[in-house]
Amino acid sequence: MLHATVVLLFAMQGGSSPAELAVRMTGMTAVSGLEQRTADTVAALIPGSARDRAGNVVVTLGSGAPRRLIVCPMDEAGYVVGNVTPEGFLTLRRVGRPPSPLFDQWHEGHRVTVWTRGGALSGVVAIPSTHLTRGRTLDLDTPFHVDDAHVEVGATSPAEVTELGITPLDAVALTKQPHRYGSDLLAAPWAAQRAACGALASVLINPRSVRGTVIAVFAVESRIRHRGLLTAGNTRGPFTETLLLGYESPREMPADVFGDLETRVLSAQYPFTPVETVSLAEVEQFATALRIWMGGGQ
Numbered sequence: 001m002l003h004a005t006v007v008l009l010f011a012m013q014g015g016s017s018p019a020e021l022a023v024r025m026t027g028m029t030a031v032s033g034l035e036q037r038t039a040d041t042v043a044a045l046i047p048g049s050a051r052d053r054a055g056n057v058v059v060t061l062g063s064g065a066p067r068r069l070i071v072c073p074m075d076e077a078g079y080v081v082g083n084v085t086p087e088g089f090l091t092l093r094r095v096g097r098p099p100s101p102l103f104d105q106w107h108e109g110h111r112v113t114v115w116t117r118g119g120a121l122s123g124v125v126a127i128p129s130t131h132l133t134r135g136r137t138l139d140l141d142t143p144f145h146v147d148d149a150h151v152e153v154g155a156t157s158p159a160e161v162t163e164l165g166i167t168p169l170d171a172v173a174l175t176k177q178p179h180r181y182g183s184d185l186l187a188a189p190w191a192a193q194r195a196a197c198g199a200l201a202s203v204l205i206n207p208r209s210v211r212g213t214v215i216a217v218f219a220v221e222s223r224i225r226h227r228g229l230l231t232a233g234n235t236r237g238p239f240t241e242t243l244l245l246g247y248e249s250p251r252e253m254p255a256d257v258f259g260d261l262e263t264r265v266l267s268a269q270y271p272f273t274p275v276e277t278v279s280l281a282e283v284e285q286f287a288t289a290l291r292i293w294m295g296g297g298q
Helices: 002-012 018-026 036-045 158-163 191-205 227-236 280-294
Strands: 057-062 067-073 078-084 090-095 111-116 119-125 171-174 179-181 185-187 213-219 241-245 260-264 277-279
Touching (some): 018 185, 036 057, 036 191, 067 191, 067 227, 090 171, 191 213, 191 280, 277 280
Parallel strands (some): 067 213, 067 241, 241 260
Antiparallel strands (some): 078 090, 185 277
């Protein structure tokens, strides 16, 4: 009940412009395969949305031919709790295809959030102590790897970790702190992907006429074999056209299901880093382009 209440309150906050929703969505966390909280929030935001068997959030507008699909991925590469050390540290296992070889290194020494069934808990990925290693030789040439990660959550034993409500396979990700700067810039992990989803959500919250049938999908598991996208195609296709938002390099999809395939990616500075930056003015333009696409060019 607490989780449902939090989702409802979050959905009621703020406005529904593309820029406002971009900021709100960059504050969400949705590790691949563990997107339920974000999906619940997106579903609460958009009237008439439904969940399919994969966990996608689906909105259908219009009717008849042509049938067209537009998809934005909700999920992100991240981690789950792998184990607990005798000292009360969490070890991690990576989930989803990382966007950069430096992905693990982004997390060393930084704040993370552990998403338990009871809610979000703060932690930090520990770094070697300069005091305890004084006089010893450190291997500074070996980059930080997820196997080196130990997350401090304020516990000193496995029993205390359990008391906090943390269990194996709980999602762990960088703590999201979307940052506005300059005249219209927004920095956050996964900013371009989440801002594109915010633009799409804005169009769906305030829909206009569409050509034929447009099925909009906020997809799960885009970084685990595109399960959400493939489920949408198998259960709601075939489509004349498919527009993919935020997919850097989608694998080839069957043309008899997805029709003509187009990809649009919101431009970003410092892509695939924790400070990936987008222009909110461009987010507004992106939403306008999506509305035109849905209307068949009008």
